[in-house]
Amino acid sequence: MNVLEVKNLTKRFNGITAVDKASFSVTEGSVFGLIGRNGAGKTTTIRMMLNIYFPDEGEVLFKGAKIEQDFKDSVGYLPEERGLYKKMKVIDMLLFLAELKGKRGSEVNKSALQYLERFDLADRKNSKVEDLSKGNQQKIQFISTVLHDPDLLIFDEPFSGLDPINTNLLKEIILEMKNKSKVVIFSTHLMEFAEKMCDSIAMIDKGKIILNGKLSEIKEKYAIKNVSLNYQGSLSFLNNNPMIESIEDFGNTTGIKLKNENSDQELLKLLMANNISIKKFNVDEISLHEIFILLAGKEIENV
Amino acid sequence: MFNKRTLAIIKRELKMKLFSKSFILMTLLVPLFMIGIFSIQYFVQSMAGEQRSDLIIISDSDEILNKVQNEIFQTSAFKSGDLITRTEKTELSDFTSKLNEIKPDIIAQRITGVVFIPSSSLQSKGVEYYSSNPNNSSLFYKIKPSINKALVEIYFAGKLLTEDEIKFARKDVEINGFRVSSDEKVAEEGYGNRIAMVLFSFLLYMALIFSGSMTMNAVVEEKSNKIVEVLLSSASSTELMAGKILGTVIVEVLQMAIWLSPIVLLISTSWFFIPPEFMPQMSFGFILYFLFNYTLALITYVALYATVGAIFDNPQDAQSGVWPLLMLIMIPFFIALGMEANAQSSLAQIASLFPFSSLIVMPARMILVEVPLWQILLSCAINIIVLIGIFKLAGKIYRIGILLTGKKPKWSEVFGWLKMSS
Numbered sequence: 111m112n113v114l115e116v117k118n119l120t121k122r123f124n125g126i127t128a129v130d131k132a133s134f135s136v137t138e139g140s141v142f143g144l145i146g147r148n149g150a151g152k153t154t155t156i157r158m159m160l161n162i163y164f165p166d167e168g169e170v171l172f173k174g175a176k177i178e179q180d181f182k183d184s185v186g187y188l189p190e191e192r193g194l195y196k197k198m199k200v201i202d203m204l205l206f207l208a209e210l211k212g213k214r215g216s217e218v219n220k221s222a223l224q225y226l227e228r229f230d231l232a233d234r235k236n237s238k239v240e241d242l243s244k245g246n247q248q249k250i251q252f253i254s255t256v257l258h259d260p261d262l263l264i265f266d267e268p269f270s271g272l273d274p275i276n277t278n279l280l281k282e283i284i285l286e287m288k289n290k291s292k293v294v295i296f297s298t299h300l301m302e303f304a305e306k307m308c309d310s311i312a313m314i315d316k317g318k319i320i321l322n323g324k325l326s327e328i329k330e331k332y333a334i335k336n337v338s339l340n341y342q343g344s345l346s347f348l349n350n351n352p353m354i355e356s357i358e359d360f361g362n363t364t365g366i367k368l369k370n371e372n373s374d375q376e377l378l379k380l381l382m383a384n385n386i387s388i389k390k391f392n393v394d395e396i397s398l399h400e401i402f403i404l405l406a407g408k409e410i411e412n413v
Numbered sequence: 414m415f416n417k418r419t420l421a422i423i424k425r426e427l428k429m430k431l432f433s434k435s436f437i438l439m440t441l442l443v444p445l446f447m448i449g450i451f452s453i454q455y456f457v458q459s460m461a462g463e464q465r466s467d468l469i470i471i472s473d474s475d476e477i478l479n480k481v482q483n484e485i486f487q488t489s490a491f492k493s494g495d496l497i498t499r500t501e502k503t504e505l506s507d508f509t510s511k512l513n514e515i516k517p518d519i520i521a522q523r524i525t526g527v528v529f530i531p532s533s534s535l536q537s538k539g540v541e542y543y544s545s546n547p548n549n550s551s552l553f554y555k556i557k558p559s560i561n562k563a564l565v566e567i568y569f570a571g572k573l574l575t576e577d578e579i580k581f582a583r584k585d586v587e588i589n590g591f592r593v594s595s596d597e598k599v600a601e602e603g604y605g606n607r608i609a610m611v612l613f614s615f616l617l618y619m620a621l622i623f624s625g626s627m628t629m630n631a632v633v634e635e636k637s638n639k640i641v642e643v644l645l646s647s648a649s650s651t652e653l654m655a656g657k658i659l660g661t662v663i664v665e666v667l668q669m670a671i672w673l674s675p676i677v678l679l680i681s682t683s684w685f686f687i688p689p690e691f692m693p694q695m696s697f698g699f700i701l702y703f704l705f706n707y708t709l710a711l712i713t714y715v716a717l718y719a720t721v722g723a724i725f726d727n728p729q730d731a732q733s734g735v736w737p738l739l740m741l742i743m744i745p746f747f748i749a750l751g752m753e754a755n756a757q758s759s760l761a762q763i764a765s766l767f768p769f770s771s772l773i774v775m776p777a778r779m780i781l782v783e784v785p786l787w788q789i790l791l792s793c794a795i796n797i798i799v800l801i802g803i804f805k806l807a808g809k810i811y812r813i814g815i816l817l818t819g820k821k822p823k824w825s826e827v828f829g830w831l832k833m834s835s
Contacts, residue, residue: 162642162816179649182647187643187646189643189646191639191642192639192643193641193642193643194643195638196638198429202428206421206425207643207647209417210418210421210648211647212417212418251643
């Protein structure tokens with residue numbers, strides 16, 4: 111069942127269209143990735159989904175109803191650029207952000223202390239936020255995102271700027287939320303994370319959704335007749351070969367699209383005959399990164 | 414606009430501000446600061462009077478010199494040694510060369526100055542004073558009565574008048590002000606209300622600039638440390654702005670009430686004694702009006718300051734954007750101070766009804782004169798309408814500005830935001 115539906119969202123700034131008729135839907139208990147390079151329109155789309163920006167056109171439906179201000183109470187949001195009140199005590203900060211979401215009292219207080227305990231920060235509850243390390247401040251930010259027990263979690267570029275420990279912690283949170291049948295949406299330009307964690311994705315480029323659907327179905331569709339290759343040597347002898355439709359260099363890997371589904375073994379023999387040193391030869395496999403480049407036409411920058 | 418989210422933001426503002434060291438310090442320090450300013454002024458004035466003055470009195474008339482010197486000998490300044498004079502008789506034609514001779518002493522400040530009283534002053538009362546500091550009013554205050562007395566006595570000496578008649582002729586006119594109020598009561602007016610006017614205007618001026626700047630810096634900080642997007646994922650920008658402004662207003666009004674409490678005790682009890690001429694004539698109702706007007710002024714100006722904070726993402730840029738607001742506070746403040754000369758002038762009347770300036774000028778005018786009720790009500794109505802307008806405009810700019818970072822926006826762009834949906 112679709113919990114969240116984004117319909118024809120459009121946003122213009124000073125005549126420039128930042129998001130152009132973006133539509134996608136997210137099902138219950140799934141992890142959804144909004145994927146695109148920096149500046150593609152991911153954050154603007156998310157801000158419209160959260161009613162922070164009013165869309166010029168289109169609408170967002172949550173459980174079938176158009177979102178209003180109170181919808182924000184059921185959302186936990188971790189923006190790309192995170193921040194806390196530096197002078198506040200850790201526990202006061204957490205309780206204030208929960209109160210903004212309409213949660214107050216002993217239950218949320220208890221829950222905050224449990225999270226602090228779990229993240230090894232129980233002894234810092236009365237410290238000022240500014241006295242915590244950057245990594246610990248990030249942990250406080252994670253707790254504030256989930257403390258009010260939201261139904262929908264939105265993470266904007268969640269892995270940028272995280273150390274490896276917090277990256278794992280966040281992955282843990284995302285999977286835990288998924289197991290609790292919550293909806294998790296995250297935007298990223300890091301394809302490998304999306305590939306590992308998402309059930310469904312929407313790819314956005316220059317404000318337009320260029321691909322949308324279940325990750326397994328998308329990969330199945332694009333992987334047919336595709337060979338993903340890691341090698342050393344020169345592939346120039348394959349140019350104009352009748353069994354090959356196209357060769358795409360993706361940097362780390364090379365994708366070879368075959369004209370015929372059954373010619374993969376023939377290709378392998380040909381590569382070996384030409385003394386190509388093969389590190390990896392995967393048939394009918396394609397990475398999200400490769401799909402993105404096929405569709406968007408350009409290399410995605412890794413930041 | 415007023416809901417659990419606004420309330421949560423107001424609560425946070427109150428908690429952070431009311432228990433902060435700066436609130437406690439400001440609450441205690443501002444009255445001390447005000448007392449300090451008045452004391453410094455008093456101290457400077459008294460210091461000016463205490464400075465030793467060494468004068469040469471020159472005249473072409475022995476009679477003038479003797480009389481003036483005699484009168485000066487009787488002054489307290491002479492007796493305490495603060496004023497030393499010697500006389501020199503010089504013919505009118507030789508005065509210039511005499512002055513040239515003394516000039517080096519004046520420049521080297523070996524003497525304070527030269528008082529030249531020609532015999533023609535018996536007709537014109539024109540006296541000349543030569544000094545490196547010719548605007549020394551505290552010195553004039555000391556010597557003028559003696560010179561005047563001497564000249565008047567010489568003038569009337571041969572005219573067969575009694576001493577009482579001469580005394581009368583010498584006396585200046587004194588005008589005592591009596592306030593006639595609408596209830597037809599008449600009361601003598603002292604300095605109290607003039608002092609109170611300066612005090613209240615100064616409090617208003619300082620508190621508005623201070624609370625405005627504090628709010629602006631807090632908004633810039635929220636923007637630059639990025640918490641604002643977290644807040645906006647829970648509250649709308651209007652709720653956020655309203656919460657911040659109302660939180661600030663509650664704290665500041667409370668602080669003002671604390672500052673005004675001694676004045677309330679002064680006018681409503683007999684616990685303190687101050688000389689009647691310094692006693693301000695004001696009612697408890699005026700204090701309530703002042704707090705109400707202060708609330709309106711705070712909401713208006715704090716909203717504007719918060720908006721400027723939302724436009725810029727660093728304190729330096731915000732400071733450069735704040736000067737139009739400073740003008741909106743400073744100009745009415747100086748109009749209010751200038752009203753001491755005449756609080757019923759047409760400028761004073763217009764300024765006390767004009768948007769923005771009314772918030773500062775009207776209370777000052779009400780201290781000095783009895784303002785018709787319709788003018789007070791009209792100014793309140795104008796201020797409330799302006800406040801609602803400002804709140805709407807500020808809300809729009811705040812909503813757009815608060816998430817924009819990077820390049821410093823131009824004013825034309827900011828006006829463009831008013832046309833955008835968000």
